[in-house]
Amino acid sequence: MPDLTSNTGGIVSPNPFWLASAPPANSGEQIQRAFDHGWGGAVWKTLGTPIQNVSSRFGAVNYGGKRAIGFNNIELITDRPLEVNFKEIYETKKKYPKHAIIVSLMVETKEEWKDIIKRSIDAGADGLELNFGCPHGMCERGMGSAVGQEPKVNEEITSWAVEYSTVPVLSKLTPNVGDIVPHGLASQRGGAHGVSLINTIKSIIGVDIDNFVPQPVVGTQSSNGGYCGAAVRPIALHMLAALSRDPGFNIPISGIGGVTNWRDAVEFILLGASSVQVCTEVMLKGYRIVEDMIEGLEDYMRQHNFETLDDFVGKAVPAYSEWGNLDLNFESIAKIDPEACIGCQVCMTACHDGAHQCIHPNDDPAIRVPVIDESECVGCNLCQIVCPVDGCISMVEVDNGYDSATWNEHVNLGAKLRPKKGAH
Amino acid sequence: MLKLPEDRTETHFDDYKKAYTDNQAAVEANRCLYCVDAPCIKACPTSINIPEFIRKIATGNVKGSAKTIFESNILGMSCARVCPVEVLCVGDCVYNEMGVPPIEIGKLQRYSTDTAYEEGWEYFEAGPDTGHSVAVVGGGPAGLAAAHELRRYGHAVTIFEAGDILGGLNTTGVAPYKMKADASVAEVQWILNIGGIDVKTNTTVGKDIGWEELDQKFDAVFVGIGIGPDKTLDTPGEDLDGVIGAVDWIAQMKLGTYDMSGIEHAVVVGGGNTAMDCLRELCGLDVPHVTMVYRGDEDRMSGYDHEWDAAKKLGARPEWLSLPLEYQGSGKVESVRCQRLDSDRKPIAGDEFTLQADLVLLGVGQTKLGEQLEPLGVEVEWGRLLVDHHGGLNRKGWFAGGDASNGAKEVVNAAAEGKLAARSIHNYLSAATTAPGDL
Ligand SMILES: Cc1cc2nc3c(=O)[nH]c(=O)nc-3n(C[C@H](O)[C@H](O)[C@H](O)COP(=O)(O)OP(=O)(O)OC[C@H]3O[C@@H](n4cnc5c(N)ncnc54)[C@H](O)[C@@H]3O)c2cc1C
Ligand SMILES: Cc1cc2nc3c(=O)[nH]c(=O)nc-3n(C[C@H](O)[C@H](O)[C@H](O)COP(=O)(O)O)c2cc1C
Ligand code: SF4
Ligand code: SF4
Ligand code: SF4
Numbered sequence: 001m002p003d004l005t006s007n008t009g010g011i012v013s014p015n016p017f018w019l020a021s022a023p024p025a026n027s028g029e030q031i032q033r034a035f036d037h038g039w040g041g042a043v044w045k046t047l048g049t050p051i052q053n054v055s056s057r058f059g060a061v062n063y064g065g066k067r068a069i070g071f072n073n074i075e076l077i078t079d080r081p082l083e084v085n086f087k088e089i090y091e092t093k094k095k096y097p098k099h100a101i102i103v104s105l106m107v108e109t110k111e112e113w114k115d116i117i118k119r120s121i122d123a124g125a126d127g128l129e130l131n132f133g134c135p136h137g138m139c140e141r142g143m144g145s146a147v148g149q150e151p152k153v154n155e156e157i158t159s160w161a162v163e164y165s166t167v168p169v170l171s172k173l174t175p176n177v178g179d180i181v182p183h184g185l186a187s188q189r190g191g192a193h194g195v196s197l198i199n200t201i202k203s204i205i206g207v208d209i210d211n212f213v214p215q216p217v218v219g220t221q222s223s224n225g226g227y228c229g230a231a232v233r234p235i236a237l238h239m240l241a242a243l244s245r246d247p248g249f250n251i252p253i254s255g256i257g258g259v260t261n262w263r264d265a266v267e268f269i270l271l272g273a274s275s276v277q278v279c280t281e282v283m284l285k286g287y288r289i290v291e292d293m294i295e296g297l298e299d300y301m302r303q304h305n306f307e308t309l310d311d312f313v314g315k316a317v318p319a320y321s322e323w324g325n326l327d328l329n330f331e332s333i334a335k336i337d338p339e340a341c342i343g344c345q346v347c348m349t350a351c352h353d354g355a356h357q358c359i360h361p362n363d364d365p366a367i368r369v370p371v372i373d374e375s376e377c378v379g380c381n382l383c384q385i386v387c388p389v390d391g392c393i394s395m396v397e398v399d400n401g402y403d404s405a406t407w408n409e410h411v412n413l414g415a416k417l418r419p420k421k422g423a424h
Numbered sequence: 425m426l427k428l429p430e431d432r433t434e435t436h437f438d439d440y441k442k443a444y445t446d447n448q449a450a451v452e453a454n455r456c457l458y459c460v461d462a463p464c465i466k467a468c469p470t471s472i473n474i475p476e477f478i479r480k481i482a483t484g485n486v487k488g489s490a491k492t493i494f495e496s497n498i499l500g501m502s503c504a505r506v507c508p509v510e511v512l513c514v515g516d517c518v519y520n521e522m523g524v525p526p527i528e529i530g531k532l533q534r535y536s537t538d539t540a541y542e543e544g545w546e547y548f549e550a551g552p553d554t555g556h557s558v559a560v561v562g563g564g565p566a567g568l569a570a571a572h573e574l575r576r577y578g579h580a581v582t583i584f585e586a587g588d589i590l591g592g593l594n595t596t597g598v599a600p601y602k603m604k605a606d607a608s609v610a611e612v613q614w615i616l617n618i619g620g621i622d623v624k625t626n627t628t629v630g631k632d633i634g635w636e637e638l639d640q641k642f643d644a645v646f647v648g649i650g651i652g653p654d655k656t657l658d659t660p661g662e663d664l665d666g667v668i669g670a671v672d673w674i675a676q677m678k679l680g681t682y683d684m685s686g687i688e689h690a691v692v693v694g695g696g697n698t699a700m701d702c703l704r705e706l707c708g709l710d711v712p713h714v715t716m717v718y719r720g721d722e723d724r725m726s727g728y729d730h731e732w733d734a735a736k737k738l739g740a741r742p743e744w745l746s747l748p749l750e751y752q753g754s755g756k757v758e759s760v761r762c763q764r765l766d767s768d769r770k771p772i773a774g775d776e777f778t779l780q781a782d783l784v785l786l787g788v789g790q791t792k793l794g795e796q797l798e799p800l801g802v803e804v805e806w807g808r809l810l811v812d813h814h815g816g817l818n819r820k821g822w823f824a825g826g827d828a829s830n831g832a833k834e835v836v837n838a839a840a841e842g843k844l845a846a847r848s849i850h851n852y853l854s855a856a857t858t859a860p861g862d863l
Contacts, residue, residue, distance in 0.1 A: 065454025065482065342521035345460035361461070368463065368518075388457050389522060 002301035003308050004294065006040060008274040009193030009252045010168040011127035013100035015040035016265065016309060017293050020256050020277035021104035021129060021172070024287070027080070028088025032095060037287040038294055041100030043196075043277060044089060046077035046131045047116060048106040048143070053079055059205030059215040061231060070231030071280045072205040074216060074223050076137045077106055082116075086123040093124030102170070106131040106143050110160055117164045127167050129254075130158060130192075133174040133199025135226050145199070148174035151186035158190025168193035170254060173239075175232075176202050180239040181246050194252040195243070196277065198236045200226025229280035233258025237271055244272030244317045261289070262296025269309060270316035328410065329402040329418045332379040332395040334359075334372050340392040343368025347383035347393060355382045356422040374398075378422040426588040426625075426679075428609060433677040433684065434600035437708055441505075441531060441602075449535040453481035456527050459518055464529060467516035469833075469840040470497035474513060478532055490540035491547050493533055498548075498572045499565055499839040501541060502594055502611050504533035505603040507836050510730045541614065550620050551578030556853045559584065559642040561629045564592020565835045566648030566826025568615050569842030570849075574646075575618045577850040582642070583621060586628040589679070592650055593827075594835050596675040599701045601708060605678045630796050639821070644849045647809060647817070647824040648842060651832050652791035657693075661751030662786075670698050670787035674705070689713045689780040691760050692740075693748055694787035695720055700731035702785045707738035714740045715779055717762055719747050719769055745769065748784075749776065757784055793828060806831075815845030816852075823849055 006016035018041035019025040019034055026045040034042060053075050061070035078085060093101050103120040105128060107113055120128060132154055134144030147153050154171065161169045171187035173180060175198040187195050204224055206215040214222035236257025243249050255273030259265055260281040268276045281289060306312050336347075348370045351359040358376035362369060372383075384393040405415035444452065456478040464474045473492050480489035493500035509515070509530040517526030540547075556579045560567045563585035571581045589595055595608040616623070629635055629649075638645045654669025656662050670692070676682045690711045692702045695718035706714045716735075718725060721744045725732065736742075745765040752759045764775035792807020802817050803810040809829040811817060817824050825841030827833065 065450060342518040343459075343463065344457045344518045346457060349460040 002298050002306060004040070004297065004301075006275045006309055007252075008168075008254050009127070009170060011041070011100050011102060011170075011194075011275075013040035013275065014098055015294055015297075016269065016273075016275040017041070017290055018043055018100065018102070018254065018275055018277045019282060020279035021046050021102075021131065022279035022283070023075075024279060024282040026078070027085075028092045031088075031092055031101070034282075034287045034290075035092075035096045035099050038290040039099075039287065041102060041126075041275065043102040043104050043129050044085065044125075046104040046106050046134070047082060047085055047120070048077045048131075049112075050079050050081060051076040051137075054218045056216040056218065057225075059225065060229075061205060068229060068280075068284055070205070070227060071229035071283070072200070072203050072216075072225040072227045074136050074218075074225040076134070077131070082119070086119055089120070089123040089125065093126075100126045102127040102129050104129040104131050104172070105161075106134070106138060108141075108143060113157065113160050114164045117161060121165065121167055125167055127170060127193075128161060128165055129170045129172050129196055130161055131172050131199070132157075133172045135174060135176050135200055135202040136224055145174040145176050145202075148172075148183060148199070149177055151182050154183060155186040155190040158187050158192050162191035162193075170194045170196045172196040172199055172256075174199050175235055175239055175257070180242050181249065184243040184246070184249050188249060188251050192251060194254060194274070196254040196256055197243070198232070198239055198257040200228045201232055201235065203227035228257065229284075230258045230260050233260075233264060233267075237267060240268060240273060241271040241317060241320050244314055245320055262293045262300065265293060265297060266300055267316075269313055271320070272314040272317055274309065274313055322408075324408040325406050327404045327406055329400065329405045331398045331400045331418065331421075333374050333377040333398055334379065334381075334383050334393050335396045336369060336372060337392050337394070338369045340389050341369045342389055342392075344388060345370055346386050346388070350382050350386045355380050358422065359383060376422055428589075428605055429680055431681060432605065432679065433681045433709070434604050437600040437604070437705075439505075439601060441534075443538060444531050444535045449481055449532060452528050452532055453478045455519075456482070457518065463516040463518060464513040464527070468496075468513045469836045470503070470843070471840075472496040472500070472513075472533070474529055477536060478527065478529070481532055481536060486536055486539050487543075487545055489536040490545065493536055494540070494547055497836065497839050498569055498615055498843070499594070499611065499835060500533060501537035501614070502565075502598075502603055502608055503836045503839065504530050504537055505607070506594065506598045507834060508728055508730075511728060512834075512836070541610065546617070548572070548576060548618050550575045550618050553580070554578040554853065556580065556643045557582070557641075558644045558646060558849060558853075559629075559638045560646045560648065561638070562592065562648035562650060562826070562828070563587075563590035563612075563623065563625070564648055564650050564826060564838060565594050566650070566828070566838035566842040566845075567592070567646065568612065569839040570646045570648060570823075570825065570846040571621050571842075572615050572618055573843045573846030574849060575620050577846070579643075579850070579853065581621045583623045584627045584629050584633065585623065585625045586649075588625050590623065590625070592648075592838075593671075596678055597671060597698075598835070599674075599705060600678060601704070635797065635800055643853055644821040644823065646842070646845055646849065647797070647822065647828060648826045648838070649793050650827040650838075651807075652793045654786055655789045655791055656786060657748070657788055659748050659750060661753070661757065664751050664753050664757040665755055666753070666757040666782060667751050667784040667786070670694070670702050670785040671790060673785050674698075674701065677705070684709050684711070687711055687782045690715070690783040690785070691748075691779055691781040692716050692785045692787055694718060694789070695725035695727055696787060696789065697727045697731060698790075699785075699787035700727040700735055702787055703735035703740040704731070704738055706783075706785075707735065707740055711783075713780070714738075715743060716740060717743045717746050717748055717760065717779070719745065719765060721745055721767070743777075743779070746777075747771070751781075751784060752778075757781055760784060790832070811845075814848035814851075815841055816848060821849075821852060823852075 004015040021043040060068035103125040132148030138144035139146040252274040255268035256277040348359045358373040402418040409415035477492040519526045590612040591608040794804040823845040826838035
């Protein structure tokens with residue numbers, strides 16, 4: 001039986017699945033229900049000086065009949081009194097001693113940080129998360145991403161928190177920066193026991209085209225919000241991997257951003273996350289999704305003979321390389337399984353209009369299975385991506401007789417490259 | 425034109441394929457793969473750009489979606505309901521290859537076209553007046569499709585219709601659980617809205633006006649007269665009350681009322697699609713015992729499998745390889761004496777049986793009307809008008825389409841052929857020197 005116990009900079013939870021600091025982790029009653037469903041930890045909705053929210057406050061990107069593949073919000077931190085939050089943290093921790101409760105914080109002055117950290121720890125927090133990420137509202141008041149975008153400020157506030165805290169401290173980073181690495185390093189210099197990433201991405205989710213107002217609509221106006229949900233996963237994965245592979249960065253990471261199921265979680269772990277946090281998918285589907293996350297993760301670990309998470313945290317990081325180190329002589333081409341093909345020919349049009357014009361109709365119009373001109377196929381994958389039948393198009397390696405040669409080897413050592421395909 | 429009475433036997437029926445809600449349409453539309461050179465288009469006789477109209481539903485452009493449909497098929501609203509999609513577009517949807525339910529193209533088409541009707545969207549204008557005039561004989565689907573297309577080219581059109589209502593069998597024949605007469609009449613009105621179509625009902629060409637007269641009064645002629653009344657088998661007792669042609673009975677039920685009280689046992693003679701419709705209609709009208717008497721067997725019946733399956737489900741019972749010998753009763757039919765046939769359809773001596781019957785519908789085919797044009801030199805085969813690839817008859821300026829020339833297919837074929845002929849007529853009128861057949 002694989003052991004799912006997760007340890008992120010000293011914060012231990014029975015499994016790596018945490019609720020991210022957001023509406024699903026707004027109150028004790030909710031978090032207790034989430035723990036009953038199987039969540040291993042929860043990052044409490046950010047505490048600070050309680051605010052007043054607007055309505056409406058959420059928006060979504062729908063695509064091809066799928067609702068909310070991307071999501072955004074313009075809500076701020078907790079709007080509930082601090083005493084109430086602390087009381088509920090205390091009660092929850094007492095009832096669920098094995099689960100991890102991380103308290104997310106966002107205040108301004110050194111004194112405020114000192115005070116709120118003490119009260120959080122007194123209430124029973126297993127760890128703290130410093131919210132340096134919120135890209136709307138709070139940053140206009142000098143907090144959130146306004147901190148996360150300035151490595152110096154990040155480092156300084158992190159060092160205050162570490163000084164006052166007796167429990168592990170994670171800084172939660174904003175993705176609204178050009179390069180995440182200096183920001184992760186700043187938190188590390190400040191003494192953080194780990195970082196969480198990503199918070200939401202600055203965005204305008206859509207426009208009400210009949211009333212000429214961006215969304216979400218607040219009366220007659222709107223504001224930019226934070227983008228999250230399934231659509232942001234690739235951005236989160238990149239930022240996670242960029243920090244993971246940086247030789248100077250060596251504290252744990254709690255991965256966040258677009259996690260919807262066990263498979264997404266495995267991807268995050270393989271790129272270096274010790275725990276994963278989920279907000280949007282829980283908002284859309286409820287706490288119950290964790291059942292499948294746990295089951296799927298366990299099964300995956302069994303299949304790969306992993307006993308603990310540490311057996312595969314960061315396992316895909318070494319294979320994340322610079323483009324210049326990719327083998328230019330590696331060649332693959334698309335092959336269609338005629339038995340599986342349903343003859344929709346969307347691969348043909350994708351290749352013709354969007355790739356290299358090498359998928360053609362069969363000479364016999366009665367046969368709907370297209371024909372791939374292998375001498376022209378550049379192995380770009382587009383056809384495989386659009387094909388509606390799983391496993392119908394596969395990318396098959398071809399032996400072209402050339403030894404491996406990267407761009408760097410070619411430029412620096414004169415390594416011989418195979419002739420270009422499809423470049424006439 | 426005749427106004428339909430409110431009280432019609434057909435109003436007893438609900439739609440067997442329910443209309444989509446917005447949400448249902450969106451979900452189904454989003455399933456479509458937007459195939460390239462899509463097989464569904466090829467399977468549609470009017471070649472509607474199906475992936476395009478479905479994508480437009482998915483994006484919320486329902487107005488454009490209906491336009492895509494009507495551009496190819498002005499009878500898109502009725503076709504959405506009455507087309508045997510199982511053997512047309514839906515039957516060729518690539519999802520069948522995947523073992524996944526195919527796209528409900530008919531229901532999506534109904535969604536778009538119904539919305540267009542409800543919203544009163546208008547898409548077509550008559551072309552600038554060309555000074556040419558065309559006679560359209562027959563106001564069924566073929567004639568209507570031809571007339572509409574001719575108006576788009578700007579030719580003046582006169583429709584001659586023998587009956588008192590337009591729409592042909594689309595109004596008087598199709599099963600009421602697919603479409604009721606009022607929907608067909610609404611479609612007729614929608615088509616006539618293009619303007620400039622002079623409609624002469626209760627005018628039978630060949631009787632009220634001579635065929636040759638058309639040549640003098642018009643620059644071109646389209647013949648869309650469909651097929652004729654029910655055939656009979658000259659079986660003794662056919663003149664008894666309660667023995668009636670299937671198409672005749674259906675028309676009575678659709679346009680008015682047919683007294684079904686006291687009918688406990690109904691027999692339908694025949695195994696084609698008209699017979700299938702009758703079986704389903706009789707079951708739907710709660711006749712307790714509905715029996716089909718057919719001279720062939722299940723494998724060789726001409727009715728669609730999906731129609732027979734549906735009739736069976738409703739409780740219809742078959743007598744395969746049987747032939748009615750005599751309708752019995754005094755004044756009114758009471759029973760049918762039948763002869764059993766062997767697998768070569770030869771009578772098995774001494775093997776007879778009798779079925780109780782208060783109503784007998786003869787669905788053994790309809791007569792063909794083509795022969796009346798033979799004196800004009802028009803080529804006719806088995807009562808069917810022979811046309812070339814452009815819908816041209818071998819008489820200068822004369823064209824035909826629909827059941828009259830295709831031997832009786834579907835509404836959608838009539839729509840396609842009417843439109844094709846209109847285009848050929850336009851080419852003919854535009855290049856008056858071109859001989860027919862050289863188009
Ligand atoms: C019982 C039944 C059910 C059917 N169900 C379906 C179905 O579900 N789906 C489907 O697609 N198809 C169905 N069909 C077939 C479909 O109705 C026909 O294929 C279609 O109506 C043919 O159109 P048309 O214009 O060629 O002929 P018709 O619809 O027959 O129209 C011909 C018109 O010409 C008129 N006419 C005839 N002679 C003259 C004359 N000399 N002068 C003036 N007018 C004349 C007639 O009165 C008639 O109105 C069904 C047919 C029947 C009989
Ligand atoms: C409605 C909403 C409110 C949020 N509030 C907070 C917050 O108070 N503090 C915080 O650190 N992050 C907040 N976030 C960001 C999430 O914790 C998380 O970092 C982000 O949504 C990406 O994860 P996801 O793709 O699983 O949603 C919020 C997100 C949403 C959608
Ligand atoms: S989700 Fe609940 S709180 Fe939000 S708008 Fe709907 S009803 Fe109101
Ligand atoms: S996309 Fe796939 S199923 Fe469709 S034609 Fe191409 S190979 Fe066949
Ligand atoms: S074949 Fe089916 S999936 Fe493809 S375009 Fe037609 S309806 Fe859509």
